[in-house]
Amino acid sequence: xxxxxxxxxxxxxxxxxxxxxxxxxxxxxxxxxxxxxxxxxxxxxxxxxxxxxxxxxxxxxxxxxxxxxxxxxxxxxxxxxxxxxxxxxxxxxxxxxxxxxxxxxxxxxxxxxxxxxxxxxxxxxxxxxxxxxxxxxxxxxxxxxxxxxxxxxxxxxxxxxxxxxxxxxxxxxxxxxxxxxxxxxxxxxxxxxxxxxxxxxxxxxxxxxxxxxxxxxxxxxxx
Ligand SMILES: C[S@@+](CC[C@H](N)C(=O)[O-])C[C@H]1O[C@@H](n2cnc3c(N)ncnc32)[C@H](O)[C@@H]1O
Numbered sequence: 001x002x003x004x005x006x007x008x009x010x011x012x013x014x015x016x017x018x019x020x021x022x023x024x025x026x027x028x029x030x031x032x033x034x035x036x037x038x039x040x041x042x043x044x045x046x047x048x049x050x051x052x053x054x055x056x057x058x059x060x061x062x063x064x065x066x067x068x069x070x071x072x073x074x075x076x077x078x079x080x081x082x083x084x085x086x087x088x089x090x091x092x093x094x095x096x097x098x099x100x101x102x103x104x105x106x107x108x109x110x111x112x113x114x115x116x117x118x119x120x121x122x123x124x125x126x127x128x129x130x131x132x133x134x135x136x137x138x139x140x141x142x143x144x145x146x147x148x149x150x151x152x153x154x155x156x157x158x159x160x161x162x163x164x165x166x167x168x169x170x171x172x173x174x175x176x177x178x179x180x181x182x183x184x185x186x187x188x189x190x191x192x193x194x195x196x197x198x199x200x201x202x203x204x205x206x207x208x209x210x211x212x213x214x215x216x217x218x219x220x221x222x223x
Contacts (some may be wrong), residue, residue, distance in 0.1 A: 027143045028177055030093050030118075037096020044137050044178070045073060049080040050167055051204045052215055053134070057084060061217070062165060065131030068157055070119040071138030075101035075112075081134070082110040089113045089130070091122065120149060126157045133158060135166025135216075140178035147189050155193040158220045164194060167202060168214040186216055194218035 036042055056062050057080075064085060072078050072090035074097060082088045082105065090112060092098050098116040105112045115122075119138075133154050142150060154164055168181040186199060198217040205213045 033094045037094050049076045052202050063131050067132045068130045069134045073097050078112055082112045091115045091119050093118045128159050130157050131162050133164045140169040144179050151189050151193055160222050162220045164218040166216050170212045
């Protein structure tokens with residue numbers, strides 16, 4: 001009987017691995033994102049800073065200091081916050097994004113560190129380094145299977161008591177990217193590592209994202 005059990009377990013493992021591999025093969029890879037830049041197909045790019053961030057800044061809700069912006073794309077937020085005295089580090093693994101952003105910062109005489117690398121492989125020099133992480137259409141760009149990894153990495157790079165301030169995209173659609181984010185997704189993934197200070201539908205989104213963005217203000221827990 002033992003060998004039947006073993007055979008069944010092996011078969012099940014192979015089946016699960018194949019399923020996972022086929023799911024992974026559907027994920028967007030670096031080359032897929034780069035193709036968007038090559039073809040100037042940047043449907044997500046607002047061409048401006050997302051208005052809710054300007055509002056939060058105007059209202060003094062964002063602590064000045066070191067800021068990280070993962071999956072920064074062309075980096076409208078990077079430029080805005082750099083202009084407003086934050087010490088900004090931006091990360092994106094698409095060359096099209098970092099080249100555009102570096103040129104834009106140069107032309108406007110703005111400071112900012114732009115890293116051309118995978119957000120999930122930031123080295124230990126980033127640990128507890130940032131006061132604030134800004135999330136803008138990056139959480140919805142990664143595979144939902146990477147969400148817990150995202151939370152752990154954001155928590156790792158924040159100082160104790162550091163904040164994650166983000167706009168999370170509630171597409172209400174299957175598949176992606178962009179992958180749907182519900183209130184429950186945010187609560188489920190973040191509550192072990194962050195205190196949720198605010199989580200509500202954002203009222204000042206750009207027209208095409210009206211009623212489709214969660215504004216989340218999260219504070220890193222000391223654990
Ligand atoms: C939907 S775009 C959003 C860009 C920007 N945040 C915006 O709102 O305009 C997602 C970006 O994340 C980048 N990206 C995706 N996965 C990444 C990863 N693992 N590490 C770094 N960048 C990544 C892509 O290259 C792309 O520029």
